[in-house]
Amino acid sequence: MEPIKTIKRKRPFLSKTRTGCLTCKVRKVKCDEEKPACRRCTSTGRKCDGYAPVSKSASTTPPSRHSSPGKGPSTDLFATNAERRSFSYFETRACHDLGGSFHWQFWAREILQAAVHYPSTRHLVVAIGAAYEGYQGKAGEGSASSQDALRLSFEQSNQSIQLMGALFAAASTERQSTETTCNILASSVLFAYLACLQGQVGQAIKHVRSGLKVLQSFEKTKLIEDPTSAFPVSISHLRSLLTSIYGQIRCMINDEARATWEHDPIVSLIAPVLSYATIAEAHNYVESLWHNLLAFLQYTELHPPTTSDEIARFTAQHHLLSQALESSQQALELLASRRSPSHDDQDEPGFNILRLYHTLITIRLRVNPLDPGNREAAFDSLEQELAQMLQYCELIVNSQQSKTGPSFSSGLGYVMPLHTIAARCRNPRIRRRALQLLMSSGRREGLWDALLTGKIVTTTMEREERLASLQTIPSDARIREVKIEFLDERKARIRYITVADWRARLYGEQHILEW
Template sequence: MSSVNGSFAAAPVPVPSTATSATTSDDAAKPKRGRTSKPKVKTGCNNCKQRRIKCDEKRPSCSNCIRSKKICTGYPPPARSARPFEEIRIAPKPLSAAPATTSTATTTPPPIREPVQLPPRRIVKYQKRLATPPQTPKTPSVPDAPLMLYRPSVNLPIDGSEALYFQLFREHTANELSGFFDSVFWSRTVMQECHSETAIRHAVVALGALYRTLEKSCESPPGSPSADFDPIDNAYQHWEMAVKQYSHACNALVSVNSADTRAHRTRLMASVLLACFDSFIGDHKQAIVQIQNGLGLLEQVRAERRRAFLPKPEEPVEEELIQMFTRLAIQAKSYDMAFHFPQPYVIRLTTPPKADPGSPSSEVASPVSIHQNPIPERFASIKEARLAWDTLCERIFRFTETMFAHAQTGVMGILPEELRQYGSRFKHDIGAWSVAFDHILATRTAPGVSSQEKAAIAVLKMFQIMGQILFLMTFSDSEMQFDSFTAHFKAIVDLALEVVGDEERRAAAKRCPDPRFCRHQDRHERDHFGGGHEYYAARHLKPSFSADLGIVPPLFVVATKCRNSLIRDQAIQLLKSSSRREGMWDSELTARIALWIKDIEEEPDMPTPGQSPVQSQSRPTTSGSMARPSVGSIDFGDRALGPGGNARWDDSRRESQVAAALFVRQQINQPQQPKIIPAEKRVMVRAVEFDLRERYALVQLGTRGLRNGTLDLKTRVTKITW
């Protein structure tokens, strides 16, 4: 008999001797039951593992430790080899008590836990921490310190439970949200606004709680007790706080006085923060709606200023807020161009000829500032180069959007050839930007350049290369034309290697200072970089989120459009190992889509009817290289065979051996060229419907250059889950 939880066995009941003698003969007649064969379990808390007893692995303390009145010191993390690489997930919402493999894992309420009694010393320490207001962070002294954060006063109208998340946002989250580039918006403007605007303050606390959720969700296992266990420091508690504060921010926006001149600025800033929150949790549709609302409000405020006939066409809000909306619009537009969302989740930078009044994007116009400077001969700083690229990229998007609206081709993502001359100026501007940026690109490895600045330079160059490829291919209806950009694809991968490699080395030095005791070296993955680049597997990097774009979109372009197998594999490996979400771009989703496209395009050719598999393999390759000779393809010619049918076999065998030796010698002297994927096997993404919270994607592939409504014989549809 066992207890309710099956952990305790009932004590044996004394049996009288008479009863024992009466049952001895019956017991002897029964065959002894063999020991049940069960797999050996190596998990359990540290105490149970030392005592070599079975642990029920209850949290916060196992039953054995409670019964023996011992302090449960926690559970050791499993080996990295025991956790498949694909299990690294970015979605910050923690799993509840239900198993992770069930569909209700994200909807089941958290289990009811008994209250945990803290020692009196811990209670006093915890109460003191809640009563203490957030302190001003110290200025970092390391050379790679980010832009100094704004230091708000300690008299913010904020309670103790919110103060911890506000401090986390101020010290850590603001820098993470800015990505690879310094941002005055995150480090100063948002912090200042928290003093006077309740909606902004709640949104900041929500993002701080969301980052804490991500940190606790990445533990192994999540919520594992330790020597300084805190009953409120678990992923689900942080998640509840994040959702609660998000709701408070939305309610506070409703109560904002619309007659106040500051109301528009508050709503615009809140749209940015809430869009980041929605992107963080994987709700890209709601994030797009937030961006649409912000762009619509920005255009409305601009129209009001134009109607006021002001002497100077000044912007209604500061330039940095305009820049944030420009980047959010570029981000959402690139997301739509890659995955082809349906209405109304489409960002429009220009008013369509026939606007749908029911679409939230009908009144949206360009967010770019009215003050645009020409591209100089040399950029003075990385900030100037970034602003110039954002402006140029937004202009290109508006051009293509306008041309697609008036073009009658009906072909997805392809402009008519006669419009090429209208877009020739953008080709010149992209080249001019690259020339002006070359001297900054060359200085990224110079002494004194911080790691953040080095990464920002590399990422910005990746943007430029990606933009050049995609814009030039806007006028091409053949996937074969992407082969002319192989060198560009290689440059993107090389730059991404620098970024991920530097991040991995810093993370390894922080998490595992002594490599001899590193627990992150057991993951067996295929290395696509030729050996000697173990840090590119990014074993020490934790899942991360930034509000700005980085390496994911350029690597996705390489992984889906580059048909050089080695370069494509490298891009996919970097996406898989990076484990990051940049705005709405998720590295796990893009890696899995690219893997499926690669499998389709590189699947082996099936033999034609009446042809043996050996004959199919002996055909010349599409690259024109010599096929490897095999026994099944030896040609005996018209020579008559001798007795037994093998008189000429020795001669033929010697000829085949000579041919094989010549083939090997040719391969050593001149390596085989990469196999060219024919046009009939190449596909493109036609549509993707996905949910990052539920971790699935419905992907549809098809033919490039096919008119809408035409039967597509290369249509492939699949559901990807992770």
């Protein structure tokens, strides 16, 4: 089956407006010419730039979704030099780290285009730029510069929140619904990553949940996306970005919390793929495959099949996921073989991340979900595959050693796989090397914080090994589940459940972790 091809959105031809406001001229849309600010702009949260003679704006052209941001936005968009500086830091540094190998088009192109015309987006870009500079330690901890950056990030995010009220009010307007919905969803994505950057994982989860509710409401009322929407990011792309973060949430939150979510966007139709055109396309497929496998395993754990029909459906789904994995492995290596030599170094970390996830998916498919009591012991026979995962992680980490300071990215990464290696592999050499990479990386990948993950793994190892020698850990002493409840900023309630606890349906050991 051929992969689904993305259909490029085309804007219909519209005659140039001659007497409207400057903003509508740039967007090439009909202006209602309301004074002093037109409703076409204010109803969607934009700043109306007022009116001027046609000759003064005749050369203005709208941003292209497929073009570079160029020299950046006009300095007139910023109230202070501090805002301009933080926007510049986002544009020159943060967006490239956030985009990584897979989401660069959103972070380094589309969101910068949106920031020029949508104030709510622009304020968030400035907020992330300020927070990211502080995160990377460019300003001394506790210094005036650090405090100023923190204050600016807080002020800018609050201004964006205030503008969001107008966006939600405009969402009920049919003419603007697609554009406004895109604006709201983009803000949800930016708010979520800003919260992650600040260590407020609980807040990030709330933003993702809010965005998914807006998306679900939109999809119930609109069968197709409006092709005339001027927002630079499409609904389908924003859906993918929100689903990406939600997939991380599904790895972390406990069963009770999962049951309160009204919508499960990570479950989708998955079929074998023949080829990949780009590494971004490969990432989307592998991430979707991982999400579908995660949902499949979690559902089977909570609702094990008992009847012959249920077992048949389980077997068929397991076979489908295995076929999809095999096809993805072949398509990825075919894409890798077609690379231009000049792009080898640039693309190799992304290819290794996808190979890493292929190996992770292979492991999870080989552990029989119908025998949950022996799940932890089953990982012992997969030590070679876990060691292969570690090798991929080392290659990825080594490729990033030239970067200074901690880094923060979106999309699939290596923090969660390192947790899997350290938590599931009982070979002391392998698991300690994985822990070492976690604790030294200073890495965040969306909700996955290497420092937090490393502390959880450290406790897991200590609790397992205090009951046994390093070489042999009895099955019942192994940590089977770690349940996380995020509390205040950089604080979480962690519950460690051994195999023995799970068999006896005991609560396990709990403690509060700060990082």
